[in-house]
Amino acid sequence: MSPRRSHRRGAGTATEGQEWPPEDVRSMEQSVGRAPSVHNTQPWSLVFGGRTASLYERAEVSLEQHDPEGRDRRISCGAALTNLFLAVRATGWDVELRRGPGPEEPDLVGVVTGTARREPSVLEGQRFRAITRRSSHRRPFHEEGLAHVSRETLLAAGGSSGVGARWVTGTAEARHVAELLGYAARVHKKDRHYQRELAMWMTDRSGRASGAGSGFDGDDLVGEGVPGVGLTTSGTRLPEQGRLAEWIAEESVMVLCTDSDEPSDHFRTGEALELAWLTATSLGLVASVITQPLHLAEVRRGLRERLGLAGEPHVLARFGHPAPVPGQRRG
Ligand SMILES: Cc1cc2nc3c(=O)[nH]c(=O)nc-3n(C[C@H](O)[C@H](O)[C@H](O)COP(=O)(O)O)c2cc1C
The missing domain is CATH 3.40.109.10 (NADH Oxidase)
Structure with missing residues (x-):
């Protein structure tokens, strides 16, 4: 169906x-x-x-x-x-x-x-x-960072529909985020029930998932760089925390949050996320979304406290230039 x-x-x-x-x-x-x-x-x-x-x-x-x-x-x-x-x-x-x-x-x-x-x-x-060109780019980005004007444009789009958007900025914040993402990845990696459900939604070579819907390409989860802790499978090799913090500091990672945590806030977050994603795509940029770690209440609380967020965080979105060689590992 x-x-x-x-x-x-x-x-x-x-x-x-x-x-x-x-x-x-x-x-x-x-x-x-x-x-x-x-x-x-x-x-x-x-x-x-x-x-x-x-x-x-x-x-x-x-x-x-x-x-x-x-x-x-x-x-x-x-x-x-x-x-x-x-x-x-x-x-x-x-x-x-x-x-x-x-x-x-x-x-x-x-x-x-x-x-x-x-x-x-x-x-x-x-x-x-x-809309037709947008897709999840779960690979490391080109090392060239985003231009200031692109970051401002994306921030304005992410901050629409009553949603608060801000970048993870500086090495201290990157270290905090790396610690929380690393913690969540370890929790999810060893949770067998969680991993069984995740596997059902990953498509096989014929493009089919055993879950009830379309599913997504498991081969896409390369496990390199920041995306490796963005959707952790039982097979993901978790990066060393210091390296993860460096990657986060090098990328443009946006946090989307709202004042309250009601269903309407989730809808609005989705609206703003997609507007920012389409804006990025129209600028020739690529992005991927990380919410898996934020399903743990302690991770959301940690983000709120350590980044001094005014509201509830829902999504981390990473934006960058596509790397010239797909899957290319950065130095
Ligand atoms: C609310 C939401 C949460 C998502 N969470 C994650 C995530 O934690 N990690 C990840 O790699 N992709 C995540 N994604 C991306 C989806 O897997 C992706 O949109 C879907 O498989 C369709 O693929 P496409 O984006 O390439 O069209 C999320 C997307 C949405 C809208």
Whole structure:
């Protein structure tokens, strides 16, 4: 069963002239289907009616070991909402966005309504076109760091939708983050139940996962550099902590956090994450996301205290230039 399904509903009160044309529906479905999601579970559904497109969380998509509270599922849905928003703008409609969840719709991520004809801006067009090019880049980056202007641009995108974004800065912060990521990696590596579930979501050579959905490529987990502690498998060789701290200090690692820790905060974090990721892609940069360690409450607490964060951290996102040779090890 593909978790990527969308459902078309009758137009309700809409007149015929207000229906989305089939090509717009296809574009919205494809854009939402390209959003990043935890273990590539794509835990959402899309409902069309009149001139609206509504995105719902599929709470039944559960990762009991990896994501027992559904935090990542909701962040994934938020990322899909950003893609939906951009896809509607790309059709030339101005957009009204009503965010969920609501008291009667706890699974509502958001409703996007086309209100009047308005061409997308250049920036929206660039971000929309980046949707098909974005992917997780779990390899070390090129040693050239990001230009100041790129870091500022990414920070502005990550800090949208009411989410706080800041870079991990300096060697002391990098050491703190390395210590917390190293701790989480050791916990996850030796947890057999956790590892069994993770293995179910990794695809085999035929591209299939034994889990209930699409899954992700296990070969992608090269275990080198910072990403090695970003999704730790039973086979990951954990880096020495001092080296990990150096890698973190060399990369651009963004922390996304919110004042509170409600489902709506997770949705908003996903929106901001995807906006930053698409912005990076449109600039020719690459990125990968790290949430696995943040599923441990003590790691989130440690990040909050040691980095002096004002709110609850949800995601670490690393951004950089792609290395010229894939998988190239840095010196
Ligand atoms: C909420 C969320 C959490 C994620 N957590 C991790 C993570 O901890 N480590 C990792 O390597 N990738 C993580 N990912 C990346 C997903 O595995 C990836 O988006 C998915 O497999 C689809 O692949 P793609 O990003 O290349 O399209 C996460 C993605 C999302 C949206």
